[in-house]
Each structure stands twice: as C-alpha cells, then as structure tokens.
Amino acid sequence: MNNTLKTRIIPCLDVNDGRVVKGVNFVNLVDAGDPVEQASVYDSAGADELCFLDITASSDRRDIILDVVARTADACFMPLTVGGGVRSINDIRKLLMAGADKVTINTAAVREPALVTAASEKFGAQCIVVSIDAKACGSGRWQVFTHGGREVTGLDVLDWARRMATLGAGEILLTSMDRDGTKAGFDLALTRAVADSVTVPVIASGGAGNLDHLVEAARDGHASAVLAASIFHFGTYSVGQAKTHMRKAGLSVRL
Amino acid sequence: MTVAIIDYGSGNLRSAAKAFERVAAEKTMRTRVVVTAEADEIARAERIVLPGVGAFADCLAGLDSLPGVRAALEEVVINAGRPFLGICVGMQLMARSGHENGSHRGLGWVEGEVIALPKGTLKVPHMGWNELVIRQRHPILKGIKNGKDFYFVHSYHLRCEDEREILASTEYGGSICAVVGRENMIGTQFHPEKSQVTGLKFISNFLSWRP
Numbered sequence: 496m497n498n499t500l501k502t503r504i505i506p507c508l509d510v511n512d513g514r515v516v517k518g519v520n521f522v523n524l525v526d527a528g529d530p531v532e533q534a535s536v537y538d539s540a541g542a543d544e545l546c547f548l549d550i551t552a553s554s555d556r557r558d559i560i561l562d563v564v565a566r567t568a569d570a571c572f573m574p575l576t577v578g579g580g581v582r583s584i585n586d587i588r589k590l591l592m593a594g595a596d597k598v599t600i601n602t603a604a605v606r607e608p609a610l611v612t613a614a615s616e617k618f619g620a621q622c623i624v625v626s627i628d629a630k631a632c633g634s635g636r637w638q639v640f641t642h643g644g645r646e647v648t649g650l651d652v653l654d655w656a657r658r659m660a661t662l663g664a665g666e667i668l669l670t671s672m673d674r675d676g677t678k679a680g681f682d683l684a685l686t687r688a689v690a691d692s693v694t695v696p697v698i699a700s701g702g703a704g705n706l707d708h709l710v711e712a713a714r715d716g717h718a719s720a721v722l723a724a725s726i727f728h729f730g731t732y733s734v735g736q737a738k739t740h741m742r743k744a745g746l747s748v749r750l
Numbered sequence: 751m752t753v754a755i756i757d758y759g760s761g762n763l764r765s766a767a768k769a770f771e772r773v774a775a776e777k778t779m780r781t782r783v784v785v786t787a788e789a790d791e792i793a794r795a796e797r798i799v800l801p802g803v804g805a806f807a808d809c810l811a812g813l814d815s816l817p818g819v820r821a822a823l824e825e826v827v828i829n830a831g832r833p834f835l836g837i838c839v840g841m842q843l844m845a846r847s848g849h850e851n852g853s854h855r856g857l858g859w860v861e862g863e864v865i866a867l868p869k870g871t872l873k874v875p876h877m878g879w880n881e882l883v884i885r886q887r888h889p890i891l892k893g894i895k896n897g898k899d900f901y902f903v904h905s906y907h908l909r910c911e912d913e914r915e916i917l918a919s920t921e922y923g924g925s926i927c928a929v930v931g932r933e934n935m936i937g938t939q940f941h942p943e944k945s946q947v948t949g950l951k952f953i954s955n956f957l958s959w960r961p
Contacts, residue, residue, distance in 0.1 A: 497921040498872060499881040501899060538946065543879055568765045572772070574901060574944050592762050596903075596944065618761065619804035621875050621903045665875050665903075696873045719873055749879045749899045 501749045502713045503543035503720035504737055505576070505698060506727045508533055511550050513559040531566045537727075538571040540734040543749060545571065546599075546722060549579030561593040568594025578626055578668075587614050591622060599668055601626040602641040605648050608662055615663025624698075625664035627656060629685055630672045637685050644672040652685070653692050660693040667693060668722065671701040678704025678725070686716030698722050706732055706740040713746050752782045753957070754795035756819065758812035761803040766837070769943035770799070773953045781957065789818030793826055797957070802839025806848035806864055806906065809839045810856065828859070831934045835956050841930060841937030842908055850906050860932050861911040867904075868923045875905045880920045880940075882928055888917045890929070890936050890955045898948050900928070900940035907939060934961040 509516040514528040534545050545567070549560040557580060564577055577590050578599030587598045604611050604625050615623045628644050629637040629652045637652035656667055669689050671682035681702045690697040696719035699712040703723040712718045726732050738748045753770055755763050763785045774781035784791055792798060800823075802809045814820055827834045836844050845856040848864035856864070867874050879899040884891055902920065908927045910916050918929040920939075930937040936956065942949035 497924060499921045500872075500876065500902075501879040503878050541946075565764070568762075569768045572765065572769050572943055572949060573946050574903075574941075592764075594762055594764050596765075620905070621877065622761075622803070666877060694874055696875070696877050719878065 499747065501543070502718075502741065502746050503698075504709070504734055504748070505544045505546050505720055505722045506537045506542050506734065507546040507548055507700070507722050507724045509548050509550050509724070510560060510563060510579075512556055513551075513563050516550065530563045531570055534567045534571050534575075537734065538573055541738065541749070542573070542734050543720070544574040544576060546576045546578070549577065551580070554580075558589075561589055564590060564593040564595050576624060578624070584610070584613055584617060587618060587623075591618060595622075597622045597624050597666070599624040599626040601628065604659065605639065605641050605650065608658065611659060611662045611664055615665070620663050620665035620695075623664055624666045624668050625659040626668040626670065627652060627659070627689075628670050628672050629682075631682070631685070635684065635688070637688075640672055644675075653688055656689045656693050660695045664695060666696045666698065668698045668700060674702030675700075676725075677702055680704060680708040681712040681716055681718075681721075683711055683716045686712055686718050690717035690719070696720065706737050709737055710741055710744040710746060713741070714744065751779065751797065751957075752784060752795045753797045753799060754792050755783065755785045755799045755801060756792060756813075756823075757785045757787045758809070758816055758819070761801075763801055766799065766801050766943040769950060769953055770957070773950050773957060777954060777957065779957060787816050787819065789816070789822040792819060792822040795826065796832060798823065798826060798832060798834045800834070800836045800840035800843065802837060802841070802843060804839060806839060806842055806850040806856070807852065807854045809843060810848075810854060813843070823857075827935060831961070833956065833959055833961055834935045836935070836937035837943070838904060838939060838941060841939055842906065844930065844935065844937050845908055848906070859935055860908075860915055860930055860937070862909050862915075862927075862930075864906050864908050866906055867926070870923050872923045875903055876922045876926070877903045880922060882918045882920060883925070884918050886914070886917045886931070888931055889959050890931065890952065891917060892955050893951055894948065894955075899945075900938075900942070900948060900952075901944040902928075902940045904939060908937070
C-alpha cells in the first residue's frame with residue numbers, strides 16, 4: 496500500500512496553574528516553568544505535535560490554561576493537543592478558540608458518551624481525541640479507568656475504544672496505567688489490540704523509558720504516534736535522537 | 751498589502767493569522783492581516799485566505815450565512831483575479847461538489863469533487879506529517895524540496911479531474927491531491943500554518959506570488 500505518512504513523536508507537558516510541572520532542563524531557558532518556552536524548545540527540536548495535560552486541580556483556576564494555549568499557538572506553528580478536565584462543549588470551544596488544534600476528553604466521555612458525538616459534529620472529528628486510561632485485568636483484557644486511574648468503570652477497553660471511534664472520536668490517546676511512570680516500555684499487547692480494533696489513529700502512551708520502546712510501540716503495537724514525557728524532559732534523549740533511532744529501525748519518521 | 755483571512759465560524763483562526771503575520775514580518779513586508787467576516791473588507795483585500803475545519807456542508811453553510819461574503823469572494827477571486835489560498839476544507843470548498851454527509855455543491859472553482867479517503871487498512875482521518883510529491887513547477891512551491899513533510903488532517907479529499915491542476919500530491923493509500931492550482935487560486939489539503947518551517951515557507955511563497 497502506498498503510504499508515506501510518518502510515525503509521530505509527541506512530547507507531553509504537565510501544566511499546573513499555568514506552570515510546567517516537570518519539564519526540559521535546558522540551561523539556556525530563561526524560565527523553565529514557562530510552558531510556552533518549553534513548547535518552543537520542542538518546536539525547534541522537530542517534535543511532530545505537542546500535548547499539554549492540564550492538571551490544575553482547582554476549577555476556578557482552570558482558565559489559566561487558555562492563556563497558555565493562546566501564547567503557545569502564537570509562537571509555535573505546529574499541532575497542539577490539550578487535555579485535562581475537559582467536561583463540556585463549552586470547555587472544548589474555549590480551548591479550540593484559544594488555539595488548540597485537538598482536545599482530549601477522558602472522564603467526561605465515560606460519564607456522558609453523547610458529548611463525544613456532539614463535539615465531533617460541532618467541531619469535526621479531527622479535533623476530538625478520546626483519552627483512555629487502561630489497566631490490565633487478566634490475560635488479554637483491559638479495563639477503562641477514570642480520574643487519573645483512581646476509578647474503575649467496568650468498561651472493556653477494546654469495546655470502549657470501538658464505541659468512541661463510532662461516536663465520533665478522530666483519534667484515541669491510549670495510556671497504560673500499569674506502565675505509566677515505570678519506564679518499562681509501552682504495553683504492546685494493549686496498544687496493538689486497540690490499534691487493530693479501531694479505524695482511527697492510536698497514540699501510545701505510558702511507559703516509554705528508552706528509544707527502543709518508541710520503535711516497539713509503532714512497529715509491534717501498531718501505534719500511529721508515540722507520546723512521551725520524562726525521556727525527553729529529563730534530557731535523557733532528544734527528539735532528534737529518537738527519530739534517528741526510529742528511522743534506523745526501519746520506521747518512517749520526519750527528520 | 752492586506753491579507754484577509756475569512757472567519758465564518760470554522761474554528762480558531764488565530765494560528766493562521768499569526769503565521770501570516772510572522773512571515774510578513776520576516777519578509778519585512780508591510781502587511782496587515784485581518785481575520786474578517788465582512789464582505790467589504792474581503793473586497794478590499796489584496797490576498798484572500800479561506801481556512802476550514804469540520805465538514806464540507808457545515809463550512810459552506812457557515813460561509814453562506816455571512817451576508818455578501820460569497821459574492822465578494824467571487825468578485826475578488828474570479829473577476830479581479832487576486833491571489834487566493836484555500837486551506838484544508840477551504841481548499842475542498844473550491845471543488846464543484848462535495849460528498850460528505852450527502853452531496854453538496856461547492857464554489858465550483860476547480861474541476862473535481864470531494865470524496866471519502868479510500869477505505870482499506872489505513873487509518874482515517876489521515877492525520878500527521880506526510881511527504882509532498884511535486885507534480886508541477888509553480889512559484890508557490892519555490893524552495894520546497896520534493897519529499898518535504900507537511901501536516902495533514904482530513905477524512906475526505908479532492909479528486910481533481912484536470913491533472914494539470916494538481917501541483918503536488920501525497921501518498922496515502924493512493925495519490926491524494928495536496929496542492930491544487932488554477933490561475934490565481936491555490937488550495938492545500940495540508941495545514942501550512944501547522945507545518946512548522948516548511949509551512950511558513952509555503953505561506954511566504956503565497957505572499958510573494960504574482961499570478
């Protein structure tokens with residue numbers, strides 16, 4: 496099949512009250528906590544997209560992210576995905592109008608699946624990403640969790656992913672809660688099972704610890720994109736190194 | 751020079767406006783970028799940009815809901831021949847017809863129709879960076895090497911009936927029109943405003959282009 500589409504590398508920044516919680520530790524940064532400056536670093540480094548995860552707890556401080564998104568969109572001419580605490584059409588509208596290209600919905604999609612359809616019809620499936628937090632429960636089975644992995648829903652991940660794609664999700668951001676933060680590699684069986692179950696692209700997340708893990712997620716997990724936080728933030732690897740490594744492994748990446 | 755980016759309620763146009771402003775500043779061009787829904791302002795602009803996100807019919811309805819805008823577009827683009835750039839669904843609207851959620855008449859500026867991406871093993875939407883295959887020499891592609899990546903995100907594509915109007919394509923389960931060109935009109939299926947340095951180069955070419 497003729498296809499020259501590239502596997503995407505997406506650095507993710509956790510943002511709390513408008514500040515990056517864990518971010519790149521480059522010496523030349525004026526303000527390492529400034530998400531816009533961090534975003535610009537990744538922009539120059541050749542990241543294919545950027546992801547902001549807003550972890551601001553207090554609801555009355557949630558609009559801070561809008562200013563961060565707007566300033567990032569003014570400075571970085573690359574796709575930007577924003578998620579965390581998105582609950583309504585109005586939340587999505589505000590983020591898109593601020594300059595986000597895509598918005599991720601997680602807990603709200605479980606609570607109100609019709610939100611995904613409404614959002615997709617209103618703004619287009621291309622900007623609606625459903626984020627799924629998955630935990631293994633027996634061999635070859637995974638359950639959907641919400642609230643950052645604290646609450647079990649009883650939903651089967653494969654059924655849920657298919658349903659979300661049918662309802663209008665344009666992409667699935669799939670995080671393995673078992674692997675998140677472990678640096679032990681992505682849950683390849685999970686990633687592959689989901690990627691092979693839906694027609695929309697799947698972003699693999701949770702567990703990236705080295706560059707081989709990124710290769711495996713795409714090659715063996717069939718992911719269209721890989722999301723990673725700590726391996727880039729702590730300067731362990733650069734985006735450029737990751738891409739060179741992936742190309743050497745036979746994957747198609749944008750250099 | 752005034753560049754009018756038409757705002758018909760199809761998402762956020764801030765990054766498109768900022769990208770044009772950045773390029774104009776780098777070129778030290780005296781350029782004013784306006785995001786507008788006003789027919790008068792469109793009629794006065796030297797360059798017109800029609801963005802578009804969402805479904806074909808919704809975008810068309812959004813455009814038609816603005817009084818006088820369709821007529822102003824016809825006047826400046828078709829009659830006055832000023833440079834025009836359609837982006838993503840803005841490019842698709844240039845077609846004779848679109849077949850997303852039913853069949854709808856487009857602006858009819860290029861011969862072709864907008865149809866779903868081929869069904870197969872590939873993911874839809876076609877989302878991410880894909881290579882440009884340059885098919886025709888054109889000032890809009892000046893300095894952009896064959897094989898350069900641009901950012902795409904779409905589920906429908908423009909099937910051009912006149913091969914000569916396909917300036918560049920990309921490969922995704924077959925050849926997909928990436929840049930269409932006819933006289934003073936250009937359309938891109940990709941998002942130049944999201945394609946980092948290469949995208950800004952494309953925008954720069956559009957601002958310098960004298961069709």
